Amino acid sequence: MVFRVLRPDSVSVWKNEEILNRFSKYRGIIDGTQVARYLIAKTVKCEYNSNDTIENLEKLLKEKSLEYNDLLKKDVEEIKYRKTVPNSYVNLAETLANNYLKNCIFCERQCEVNRIDGKKGFCLISKDSYVSSAFLHMGEEPHLVPSGTIFFQGCNFGCVFCQNYDISQAWKGKRDIDDIAQKVNTKQLAAIAEKLVDRGAININYVGGDPIPNIHTIVGSLIFQQSNICQLWNSNFFLTEKALSLIIDFIDFWLPDFKYGNNECAKKYSGIDNYFDVVARNHKRVHDEGSGEICIRHLVMPNHIECCSKPILDYVAKELPKAVMNIMTQYRPQWKAFNYDEINRRPTSQEMREVKSYADKLGILYEPVS
Numbered sequence: 522m523v524f525r526v527l528r529p530d531s532v533s534v535w536k537n538e539e540i541l542n543r544f545s546k547y548r549g550i551i552d553g554t555q556v557a558r559y560l561i562a563k564t565v566k567c568e569y570n571s572n573d574t575i576e577n578l579e580k581l582l583k584e585k586s587l588e589y590n591d592l593l594k595k596d597v598e599e600i601k602y603r604k605t606v607p608n609s610y611v612n613l614a615e616t617l618a619n620n621y622l623k624n625c626i627f628c629e630r631q632c633e634v635n636r637i638d639g640k641k642g643f644c645l646i647s648k649d650s651y652v653s654s655a656f657l658h659m660g661e662e663p664h665l666v667p668s669g670t671i672f673f674q675g676c677n678f679g680c681v682f683c684q685n686y687d688i689s690q691a692w693k694g695k696r697d698i699d700d701i702a703q704k705v706n707t708k709q710l711a712a713i714a715e716k717l718v719d720r721g722a723i724n725i726n727y728v729g730g731d732p733i734p735n736i737h738t739i740v741g742s743l744i745f746q747q748s749n750i751c752q753l754w755n756s757n758f759f760l761t762e763k764a765l766s767l768i769i770d771f772i773d774f775w776l777p778d779f780k781y782g783n784n785e786c787a788k789k790y791s792g793i794d795n796y797f798d799v800v801a802r803n804h805k806r807v808h809d810e811g812s813g814e815i816c817i818r819h820l821v822m823p824n825h826i827e828c829c830s831k832p833i834l835d836y837v838a839k840e841l842p843k844a845v846m847n848i849m850t851q852y853r854p855q856w857k858a859f860n861y862d863e864i865n866r867r868p869t870s871q872e873m874r875e876v877k878s879y880a881d882k883l884g885i886l887y888e889p890v891s
């Protein structure tokens with residue numbers, strides 16, 4: 522048995538009725554009264570030929586998703602006792618992910634490089650996934666700790682203010698990835714996750730860098746994971762719709778960033794096209810079609826209250842009523858942000874007050890997790 526002193530707010534957060542209500546499935550998995558979504562997906566039988574066309578595999582994935590979502594309507598007591606099958610919906614998703622890897626379209630950069638052949642796109646990750654660290658994170662939002670956090674090397678974004686630039690960007694072109702991170706296959710990643718569960722994690726938190734370039738390994742690891750543990754996606758959320766279809770039914774809890782309230786700021790600071798359109802679309806989809814249990818991280822940036830913070834809050838209030846927000850104060854100039862005068866400082870307390878009072882006005886729930 523592991524005894525650990527928990528942060529007081531990680532206990533008190535669950536006394537908030539609205540948090541309990543919005544995160545009821547997640548809490549149920551922690552308490553053992555609910556079953557993690559990936560375990561349910563592993564009971565959905567799926568016969569297919571792995572050499573079939575991508576179109577046919579995609580069609581089958583859609584059918585299996587419908588079957589799976591019908592299953593979710595059943596009573597949890599009935600679901601609990603279903604048996605895992607050798608060829609399941611999860612195996613199909615892994616097969617399709619490996620197909621996409623030949624012409625990578627995991628994120629909306631859509632590099633279309635053959636990563637199986639060792640080619641690399643913007644993220645500089647080939648077919649192999651690399652874990653830079655994995656540990657029980659005690660600094661995440663109160664409802665998430667202790668979080669079994671797995672940091673992947675590499676990122677599909679190029680944020681000039683990156684707070685994790687050592688594992689996201691600074692190594693690119695300078696250091697061999699094998700010198701700084703551990704190469705993992707699906708079985709090894711599952712073993713890392715299971716070890717974190719044994720040590721007391723209440724979720725498996727895929728982050729980076731970003732987990733998006735590693736979807737194939739993460740989905741593959743679910744075939745080997747066995748614990749009833751919440752699967753948590755902690756990401757910039759710049760996935761394609763096809764990539765999101767590979768994981769939407771397996772992830773219990775979403776922890777996406779919502780950085781910019783328009784496409785122009787994203788282009789300037791992250792080198793990304795169509796940011797708002799893509800990320801808003803993905804938030805809406807997991808809210809409406811996925812587990813719907815979402816904690817959105819918004820890092821308030823100096824001088825970006827009107828163009829970014831307020832449009833994001835407007836969108837959340839209108840389109841994502843079940844979401845909870847973490848309005849984050851910890852922005853500080855990092856990496857290359859010193860070259861941009863307007864973001865070369867921390868947000869002022871006046872700016873933070875303005876964002877929070879705007880969220881209050883819109884009725885957004887943020888205080889218990891911010």
Ligand code: SF4
Binds near residue numbers: 632
């Ligand atoms: S994950 Fe994104 S950035 Fe990386 S190769 Fe694929 S499409 Fe390109």
